[in-house]
Amino acid sequence: MIRFARLVAQGAPQPQAFAAYQAEVGPEDGATALRLLSGQRPKRLAPPATLLDWVAKATNTPAFLIEACLKTCPDKAELAALLLPPPTTATAPTLTEALASLTSAPAYLALSRTLPPKARTILNRLATGTFRTKLALPQTGPQTPGRCLAILTLIDPSGPEATFALPHDNTLVPLTRLRVTLPQTPALLAWARAHVTDRFGPLRQVAPTQVFELAFDGITPNARRKSGIDLVGGRVIAWAKVVQACDVPPLSALLAQHT
Amino acid sequence: MTRAPLVIQTPQGLFCPDGDFHIDPMGRVPRALITHGHSDHAARGMGTYLCTHQALPVIRHRLGKIAAEGIAYGEARQIGGVTVSFHPAGHVPGSAQIRIERGGEVWVASGDYKTAPDALCEPFEALRCHTFLTETTFGLPIFHWQREAEVMGQIAAWWQANAARGVASVLLAYSFGKAQRLMAGLAGLGPICTHPVVEGVTEVLRRQGYRLPPTMPLGNTPPPQGALVIATPNAMASDWALALGPHQVGAASGWMALAARRKGTSAAFVLSDHADWPGLNAAVTATGAEQVYTLHGSTGPFAQWLRAQGLSAQALS
Numbered sequence: 001m002i003r004f005a006r007l008v009a010q011g012a013p014q015p016q017a018f019a020a021y022q023a024e025v026g027p028e029d030g031a032t033a034l035r036l037l038s039g040q041r042p043k044r045l046a047p048p049a050t051l052l053d054w055v056a057k058a059t060n061t062p063a064f065l066i067e068a069c070l071k072t073c074p075d076k077a078e079l080a081a082l083l084l085p086p087p088t089t090a091t092a093p094t095l096t097e098a099l100a101s102l103t104s105a106p107a108y109l110a111l112s113r114t115l116p117p118k119a120r121t122i123l124n125r126l127a128t129g130t131f132r133t134k135l136a137l138p139q140t141g142p143q144t145p146g147r148c149l150a151i152l153t154l155i156d157p158s159g160p161e162a163t164f165a166l167p168h169d170n171t172l173v174p175l176t177r178l179r180v181t182l183p184q185t186p187a188l189l190a191w192a193r194a195h196v197t198d199r200f201g202p203l204r205q206v207a208p209t210q211v212f213e214l215a216f217d218g219i220t221p222n223a224r225r226k227s228g229i230d231l232v233g234g235r236v237i238a239w240a241k242v243v244q245a246c247d248v249p250p251l252s253a254l255l256a257q258h259t
Numbered sequence: 260m261t262r263a264p265l266v267i268q269t270p271q272g273l274f275c276p277d278g279d280f281h282i283d284p285m286g287r288v289p290r291a292l293i294t295h296g297h298s299d300h301a302a303r304g305m306g307t308y309l310c311t312h313q314a315l316p317v318i319r320h321r322l323g324k325i326a327a328e329g330i331a332y333g334e335a336r337q338i339g340g341v342t343v344s345f346h347p348a349g350h351v352p353g354s355a356q357i358r359i360e361r362g363g364e365v366w367v368a369s370g371d372y373k374t375a376p377d378a379l380c381e382p383f384e385a386l387r388c389h390t391f392l393t394e395t396t397f398g399l400p401i402f403h404w405q406r407e408a409e410v411m412g413q414i415a416a417w418w419q420a421n422a423a424r425g426v427a428s429v430l431l432a433y434s435f436g437k438a439q440r441l442m443a444g445l446a447g448l449g450p451i452c453t454h455p456v457v458e459g460v461t462e463v464l465r466r467q468g469y470r471l472p473p474t475m476p477l478g479n480t481p482p483p484q485g486a487l488v489i490a491t492p493n494a495m496a497s498d499w500a501l502a503l504g505p506h507q508v509g510a511a512s513g514w515m516a517l518a519a520r521r522k523g524t525s526a527a528f529v530l531s532d533h534a535d536w537p538g539l540n541a542a543v544t545a546t547g548a549e550q551v552y553t554l555h556g557s558t559g560p561f562a563q564w565l566r567a568q569g570l571s572a573q574a575l576s
């Protein structure tokens with residue numbers, strides 16, 4: 001269960017990561033994980049509020065403390081995981097064993113107590129029917145790594161994380177959000193400060209004039225994205241200062257090369 | 260008969276009327292008793308400063324020319340109508356709880372504290388008192404710390420994995436306390452480099468005799484292969500970060516227990532210099548205090564929790 005929680009910690013696991021997981025945990029947990037990640041979920045044990053209620057009772061936590069905790073940790077599945085004290089047992093259940101506990105409140109609580117908080121949070125999502133992670137697109141052939149140019153549109157200076165977009169139909173379509181760890185990051189933040197056009201919480205919308213070179217390991221379709229794709233293993237390679245935003249190839253050019 | 264309180268809250272911070280001194284004041288006051296050298300406890304502008312001998316060098320290093328005096332842990336000193344003494348708080352090197360006594364009545368101001376031991380600072384000492392002024396930075400039942408050795412093991416594994424890929428590991432931490440606790444806990448595993456601000460404080464502590472491994476201050480040169488770099492969050496936004504080369508950034512803090520705080524950090528380690536929920540409760544119980552005041556963080560919920568346990572408790576901030 002701990003290993004599975006690590007697999008899904010960053011969202012949809014990549015096929016390579018899943019293969020490594022399977023090799024490590026063996027066929028039984030491998031098959032269980034594959035079922036979960038392809039959308040076959042266990043029957044819901046309880047809604048998040050009920051699960052939290054069980055944990056509150058089991059830990060003798062009064063309602064006013066639960067309310068105070070929700071202000072700091074609004075995610076009920078995570079809160080239920082953090083309220084139990086850390087596990088004292090050295091043994092940890094397999095994913096299959098953990099799922100088998102999702103039959104009653106006592107069985108769930110007994111098992112949850114043996115897990116560290118991050119694994120508990122994932123168990124709680126499975127127990128409450130709020131586990132949504134799916135395996136990233138199963139691939140038939142190898143991914144084709146590539147590079148592309150993209151335009152900086154939004155930046156969260158605290159990461160710093162930046163959103164990059166591509167031209168499409170006379171507008172800009174968000175392509176990906178990436179952490180910026182370039183040597184020029186401080187200079188970029190200074191530039192961004194001087195070119196903010198709007199604010200959304202911690203996000204700063206900046207003038208769409210700066211072009212960056214991105215590298216990626218592959219492209220997978222994602223119908224929920226405006227661009228229709230996800231960049232796999234995307235990273236920011238360089239601040240392409242010499243390139244004008246109007247010279248960035250459109251989304252269609254990227255799709256033509258890589259899908 | 261009710262007696263005048265030994266400590267009251269003023270706009271400048273905690274004040275002891277009978278001793279005519281403030282504790283960790285933020286405004287300008289004539290006489291300040293300082294629990295430890297963090298900037299939200301030791302500020303500029305006080306007439307005189309009194310802190311432990313162990314806390315004084317870092318406070319001088321940070322505040323420059325100040326009229327300050329050191330006192331030994333446990334040494335009793337008469338100030339006005341009260342007797343004060345400083346006792347280890349287990350938070351950072353030299354950190355203290357301040358005990359104030361007047362005619363058999365004892366109040367203790369905890370400052371910041373951590374009940375679990377670490378490889379670096381003087382371990383927390385439980386004190387009996389009638390009134391306890393406790394910090395409650397992590398005063399919610401969602402905060403349970405792992406043993407330090409387990410967290411250091413996680414950091415070491417991250418560092419080694421990065422080193423195997425030829426990538427430097429940059430660990431963000433406060434320049435005083437957390438930075439040195441990390442180097443003490445990770446000593447001997449590989450080259451440790453520091454941002455100059457971290458190195459300055461480290462050198463002060465090293466001269467005091469705290470057991471710290473050798474570190475290499477980084478100017479504008481890249482770190483050696485496989486190095487761990489300990490830096491402040493501010494340093495990463497400065498030109499200094501330009502020379503780091505390929506690196507991964509990790510953060511070590513109690514707040515990393517929360518998924519929302521881990522977002523945007525590639526590696527997050529739950530390591531705090533403050534007491535967790537069980538630590539705060541154990542500390543309050545150990546004092547035997549019937550009256551508790553809470554400061555910092557979850558003051559309201561923690562005070563309400565103590566009232567539910569039958570204590571007289573009130574939030575101060």
Ligand SMILES: [Zn+2]
Nearest residue numbers: 295297350371
């Ligand atoms: Zn502090």
